[in-house]
Amino acid sequence: MMGEPDHLSPAARPIADLPSSERLAHMHGQWWIAHPHAEAALARLDDAFRFxxxxxxxxxxxxxxxxxxxxxxxxxxxxxxxxxxxxxxxxxxxxxxxxxxxxxxxxxxxxxxxxxxxxxxxxxxxxxxxxxxxxxxxxxxxxxxxxxxxxxxxxxxxxxxxxxxxxxxxxxxxxxxxxxxxxxxxxxxxxxxxxxxxxxxxxxxxxxLPAWQDDGVFARLLASFERALPLRERSALADAPEIRSMVLRRSTGLIGEVAALLTAATVHALLHGRERIDRVMLEGCDFRGPDERRALFEASFPRVR
Missing domain, CATH: 3.40.50.300 (P-loop containing nucleotide triphosphate hydrolases)
Incomplete structure (x- = not known):
């Protein structure tokens, strides 16, 4: 890989240097994404621990x-x-x-x-x-x-x-x-x-721990995710209003769904030889959010009039 991907965390950089097949295997693991709500909760837990x-x-x-x-x-x-x-x-x-x-x-x-x-x-x-x-x-x-x-x-x-x-x-x-x-x-x-x-x-x-909204805190959360995802090009998830809005809408503001969507989009990008997440990767990836799953279920069992 040419140069150091400065948009990635130090831990993610060596992973981004691996072949796509090895990076795909990495996507099945779990990793900690720090964000203000979690850090505040951990601080209160630590206070209780020290008590x-x-x-x-x-x-x-x-x-x-x-x-x-x-x-x-x-x-x-x-x-x-x-x-x-x-x-x-x-x-x-x-x-x-x-x-x-x-x-x-x-x-x-x-x-x-x-x-x-x-x-x-x-x-x-x-x-x-x-x-x-x-x-x-x-x-x-x-x-x-x-x-x-x-x-x-x-x-x-x-x-x-x-x-x-x-x-x-x-x-x-x-x-x-x-x-x-x-x-x-x-x-x-x-x-x-x-x-x-x-x-x-x-x-x-x-x-x-409220659901997320389209604000600066959510933008910082997306930036933290981008630093952890092993893609070699910058996706600018936090800076593009269209991308931010799409992630929020499809995830319904739940961090577990945000993680699942961005993981699926990263996998989709790697499978198609892409090194960044954009609207096409988000729309084409194998992910259904809570509202989409609910709509699919209701369509499978139509109401009898």
Whole structure:
């Protein structure tokens, strides 16, 4: 390749120098795209981490945003920033950040089972509820967890009113017992669920991850993507209003969809011997956004009049 592609990040430059076939293989991986919303959320998570265990009323957080707008990626980035390590005695593993999936319904037993699964511990649902609870709590203490992150917290609303109340009580109990920050990730439904309990609402600080709009922040996001995509020519994604508008419209303002669209456009460009993303690459790539998928589904099942 002639010269250094100064529009790319240092990490992307050697990849851009590879043949198209190898660059196509690279496109199947995942990479972190920094942006202001994510950096602000990571800063608040880091504040919670530094707060440390054992203190009264630790700061809980609730990262709220639409589906596929980067909540889980932020949690995974934070977990990687604080990876497991051997304890000082070398006899066990310290897991400072535990990321778990909320069960599909607000079952206390299934929640404790999900904690054990996240810690790669054996799970026996034959244990009485109190023993399962004690097992999970003892293990969380043993690994010296500092922050517990619960993804898909909006699943709380899938249960009956009684189940939801039991689960919210359990969350309060968990925070009071372990005295560590608990971080929930979810849609607006998660915030609605937490608001149904006055004590929990006061303890969970909401951190919004809104859908993107056509503004300077979105332009900087596109510039960050362009620095990571291994194309040898500058696409000027952030500078061309037509391109910016097309990406926003097809992605419906969700960062996961933006990533999928730009990845598909990059693959399309490489397959056709192109080294930049333009309107033709965006229109011709193998991608359907949420609105396009919905329209296709509705066309497949026409309404009966």
């Amino acid at each position: 440390g265990p054992g203190r009264v009323r630790p700061p809980n957080l609730l990262i709220v945003g639409p589906t596929n707008n980067g909540k889980s990626m932020i949690a995974e980035k934070f977990r990687r920033l604080h990876p497991p390590s051997p304890s000082s005695c070398g006899q066990r593993e310290v897991v400072p950040v535990v990321v778990m999936q909320m069960p599909t319904e607000p079952s206390v037993r299934r929640f404790y089972g999900a904690i054990l699964t996240a810690l790669n511990a054996p799970v026996s649902f034959n244990l009485p509820g109190e023993r399962l609870e004690r097992y999970a709590l003892d293990l969380l203490r043993a690994v010296e967890v500092r922050v517990l992150i619960v993804d898909e917290l909006h699943n709380l609303l899938a249960g009956t009113h009684r189940r939801r109340a039991e689960f919210l009580n359990m969350l309060r109990f968990l925070g009071n017992t372990l005295r560590i920050p608990i971080v929930g990730l979810g849609t607006k439904q998660a915030q609605i669920a937490v608001r149904s309990d006055d004590q929990l609402e006061n303890r969970f600080e909401p951190i919004p």
